[in-house]
Amino acid sequence: MDSGERVPGLIREKTKFPELVNFDGTIERKAFARYFLSIDNRKEQLLVDEDHIVRDRKAFTKQRLRSFLKKTVDRELWAGAPWCVKAKFADEYRIDGEIPQHLTYESQLAQRKVNLAMRKGEYGGQILDFFPRLPELKPKGQKAKGVNQDLARLSTEYQRSVAANPDFGKVPQVIQQAQIDQFMNGQNGFAQFNGYHPIAAKGHPKPPPPPPAPKYPIEDLELPPDREGSTRPAMKFLSKEVPSIHQIPQPVEDGISMDSVGYLLETWDTLNVYCEVFVLDSFTFDDYVEALQLTSDVFQCDLLVEIHCAVLKQLVNDINDRNGQIQISLPELIQSETEDESAEDRSTTQTVSPEPEVRPPGRTTRSSLAKAEAAELKGSEDQGRLPHPDSRLHRAGEMEQLNKDYDWKSRLRNRDFSDGRWVYIIVGLLNQLSGDPRRKKTCDEILAKLAPLDQEPSPQVTIVSYESIDINTRIKILQILCMLSLETKAIRAYMEDCNNNMTEYRKEKIDLQKKRRAA
Numbered sequence: 286m287d288s289g290e291r292v293p294g295l296i297r298e299k300t301k302f303p304e305l306v307n308f309d310g311t312i313e314r315k316a317f318a319r320y321f322l323s324i325d326n327r328k329e330q331l332l333v334d335e336d337h338i339v340r341d342r343k344a345f346t347k348q349r350l351r352s353f354l355k356k357t358v359d360r361e362l363w364a365g366a367p368w369c370v371k372a373k374f375a376d377e378y379r380i381d382g383e384i385p386q387h388l389t390y391e392s393q394l395a396q397r398k399v400n401l402a403m404r405k406g407e408y409g410g411q412i413l414d415f416f417p418r419l420p421e422l423k424p425k426g427q428k429a430k431g432v433n434q435d436l437a438r439l440s441t442e443y444q445r446s447v448a449a450n451p452d453f454g455k456v457p458q459v460i461q462q463a464q465i466d467q468f469m470n471g472q473n474g475f476a477q478f479n480g481y482h483p484i485a486a487k488g489h490p491k492p493p494p495p496p497p498a499p500k501y502p503i504e505d506l507e508l509p510p511d512r513e514g515s516t517r518p519a520m521k522f523l524s525k526e527v528p529s530i531h532q533i534p535q536p537v538e539d540g541i542s543m544d545s546v547g548y549l550l551e552t553w554d555t556l557n558v559y560c561e562v563f564v565l566d567s568f569t570f571d572d573y574v575e576a577l578q579l580t581s582d583v584f585q586c587d588l589l590v591e592i593h594c595a596v597l598k599q600l601v602n603d604i605n606d607r608n609g610q611i612q613i614s615l616p617e618l619i620q621s622e623t624e625d626e627s628a629e630d631r632s633t634t635q636t637v638s639p640e641p642e643v644r645p646p647g648r649t650t651r652s653s654l655a656k657a658e659a660a661e662l663k664g665s666e667d668q669g670r671l672p673h674p675d676s677r678l679h680r681a682g683e684m685e686q687l688n689k690d691y692d693w694k695s696r697l698r699n700r701d702f703s704d705g706r707w708v709y710i711i712v713g714l715l716n717q718l719s720g721d722p723r724r725k726k727t728c729d730e731i732l733a734k735l736a737p738l739d740q741e742p743s744p745q746v747t748i749v750s751y752e753s754i755d756i757n758t759r760i761k762i763l764q765i766l767c768m769l770s771l772e773t774k775a776i777r778a779y780m781e782d783c784n785n786n787m788t789e790y791r792k793e794k795i796d797l798q799k800k801r802r803a804a
Contacts, residue, residue: 293341294322294331297802364435365393386494401439523549523574540578545757548764549574555767556592562779563595563770577756582749585705589759594702596766597710599773601697609698612773616720679732681716684709684742693717705748711762712736712747718765727765731758 298321305314320338322331357374360366367388375382386392499508524543541549553573560567568588576588602610685692693713696706712735719728735750736742770776 291339292327293325295325296338297321297323297330297799361390363390366390383497397435398439398442401436402443540756541574542757545760548760549577552760552763552767555771556596559770559776559779562775563599565591565595574756577759580753582752590702590707592763593707593711593766596763596770597697597702597707598700599770599775600714600766601694603700604698609694611694612775613769614772615717677738678729679736680738680740680742681712681719681732681736684736684744684747685713685716687742688744705751706744708735708748708751709744711766715762715765724765727761731761734758 299318300321301318302314302316304312304316307313318335320333320335322333322338323329324331354368356371358368358370360368367384369382369384370380372382374380523546524541550570553570556563556565556573557567572588576586576592579586579589600611600613602608602612693710696713697710702710712732715728715732715735719725719732734754735747737746737750740746740750
């Protein structure tokens, strides 16, 4: 403690903080650790750093180690039995209690039989007495009696094996001195004489045991790949604009540009994450791509219609819910009266011809004529640079003027989505969003395809035009709608609820960990 007093305690939690390094390589903060302690015999808890905590080395003794081993491990009552963790602690700390194959009683017994046979000069029914053997060292003391009993038991088992299988104790012909010389000189094979292997195990060695089955739950990366009868499928690309030096092995999805791939993933993720707010069922990415690529005059894609209608419902409330309040911020719509006034001004300027200025008669010289020609040329160039009087890109504004009494907001409040009328709502929304300079370019490009200049400004034209537009334009429409939906109160309330639930789950986890450590 700060007063210099030392009190015993128990570490409950430890938190490590990494080192912070600036861009120039200087260390802003060194790495350190903090410990959450509970004081013994006190109902106090402390939070200290590594400078105010020390381990008491004197508390660790052989007696404690002996008592710890006595309480946690045990073994079977046979010589050489391995130590095993008790079942209580193995289940609590998830320790594998399976004994390896080479440490089992059967393996140890077989190994002892082989060692005894080697000591007697017999192995696999063959005699190896032609090799000089060293005298056996017999143990002394209290353990000699037990060892002798083991040897007697192994000898009895050996005699039973010989009685059961006569070939087990069969002795080959007497080895002559010439055969021993032949073996020692390496003739006829180094390891053979008289057709026998002097040292050879019975049969083939046992194959290694199969790997243990994985215990779930487990990380996917820790599972070995299964290559039996399976081949890796060929890679499939969404766009033709893949930056790769290799050729694309499979045909890609038609019409998807590289710039739209990011928006495509963004909209799919947004619709699935907030599916509870949009009241949508989750759908796969492949179904989403196929729905956007569908262009048919005969039938509509139900998934595509549900997605657009579900997102549009979040932008404006129902007429019975707060009188259809708008949930997003919209730019001010440019009134069409200014366009009418400008059109009238253009018509008057075209009909009324300006009167020529009356110049006073003066003296004409070559220099004055050259100046007049230069002024005329400059005036003609300025007139060529003026914008064309009809610089419109679409007819969405005229469509809104024709339906002033029942505009896109009224249709959306009344949920008038049947027969493809949701497309007309999108046209009205994009027309108003074009008043925002940041979205003007994108909205004009979309409206040029939904409300073209060469066709009449009617809702039926927009519905037919949407059925024939490409997938990139549809992705742009959904990206704008999803970005607008994130501004609504419903999405923000859902995010706050998720944050509160996460905090509650985190507290429950911490409490559970404290109870487990205290147990």
